[in-house]
Amino acid sequence: MTIQWFPGHMTRARRQIQDKLKLIDVVIELLDARLPLSSRNPMIDDILQNKPRLIVLNKADLADASVTREWIEYFKNEGHLTIAADASSGQGIKEISQLAKQLLKDKIDRQIAKGINPRAVRALIVGIPNVGKSTLINRLAGRNIAATGDRPGVTKGQQWIKVGTDMELLDTPGILWPKFEDQNVGYRLAVTGAIKEEILNVEDIAFFAVKYLSKYYWPRMQERFDLGEQPRDFDTPDEIVAIMEAIGRKRGCIVSGGRVDLEKASSLFLRELRAGKMGTFSMEAPF
Numbered sequence: 001m002t003i004q005w006f007p008g009h010m011t012r013a014r015r016q017i018q019d020k021l022k023l024i025d026v027v028i029e030l031l032d033a034r035l036p037l038s039s040r041n042p043m044i045d046d047i048l049q050n051k052p053r054l055i056v057l058n059k060a061d062l063a064d065a066s067v068t069r070e071w072i073e074y075f076k077n078e079g080h081l082t083i084a085a086d087a088s089s090g091q092g093i094k095e096i097s098q099l100a101k102q103l104l105k106d107k108i109d110r111q112i113a114k115g116i117n118p119r120a121v122r123a124l125i126v127g128i129p130n131v132g133k134s135t136l137i138n139r140l141a142g143r144n145i146a147a148t149g150d151r152p153g154v155t156k157g158q159q160w161i162k163v164g165t166d167m168e169l170l171d172t173p174g175i176l177w178p179k180f181e182d183q184n185v186g187y188r189l190a191v192t193g194a195i196k197e198e199i200l201n202v203e204d205i206a207f208f209a210v211k212y213l214s215k216y217y218w219p220r221m222q223e224r225f226d227l228g229e230q231p232r233d234f235d236t237p238d239e240i241v242a243i244m245e246a247i248g249r250k251r252g253c254i255v256s257g258g259r260v261d262l263e264k265a266s267s268l269f270l271r272e273l274r275a276g277k278m279g280t281f282s283m284e285a286p287f
């Protein structure tokens, strides 16, 4: 099944972000620490041009910490200041305004040298749906900001949210879309719950996740579901089906005739995975 890439949404979002870029000094690009490339808009460099940018790998509390460290290196090598954060608990949030200022240091220093008192750094948060934009805005603001949204026909002035004394944030984040054309990107996003299960088949999503986790996080799978040896072959579906059946049996997903209800087992597996019951995990690694 091919997932649509929503060209209409893309164009609209791109224009909206480009309009906002004129108002701001720095962009905070939010990525999901578990799948930074899959949760990234492929046209982001083109959209943001040379606007100073801070990359925040959000939901780091759910990601494999060692893989997140590798991602930080990866983005640093690309020339981007990058940090890991957990917007829901507030971990890493304090550093965001400090780093945003650091990105503008030269400009701020020049203003000071000219005797100009630098104004607060103005920032825009951008990212794909569900990556944590609203959570981060609320966290930075220190209160719940009403979700205003960009409704057609409703004109409203830009609202600036104060973050401490030296940063201001646009209240409406820039929404971007990932690149759905690559099926694996769609599956990775679905595994983490970033896209709805109605779009992709739940069993397909769970099988994709079981295959990936069996390959890279076998001891956790083994421990949680009392599994035997790690499969040797990941290219044939049989071994992965056998694992899913074992998971289903372990969770009592049995239908008449003693067969495993694979759909139910798939849903349960994904729910446990997303709830962090199997510990932290990353769905892609840079090297």
Ligand code: G4P
Residues within 6 Å of the ligand: 058, 059, 060, 061, 062, 085, 086, 087, 088, 089, 127, 128, 129, 130, 131, 132, 133, 134, 135, 136
């Ligand atoms: P968006 O504006 O980019 O669409 O995302 P939003 O802030 O609505 O966050 C989407 C979901 O991700 C929310 O969960 C939110 O709590 C969760 N979230 C955001 N940042 C983090 C993070 O750093 N770590 C973790 N673990 N979760 C994060 P939800 O299930 O939709 O709502 P709820 O569980 O908060 O009720």
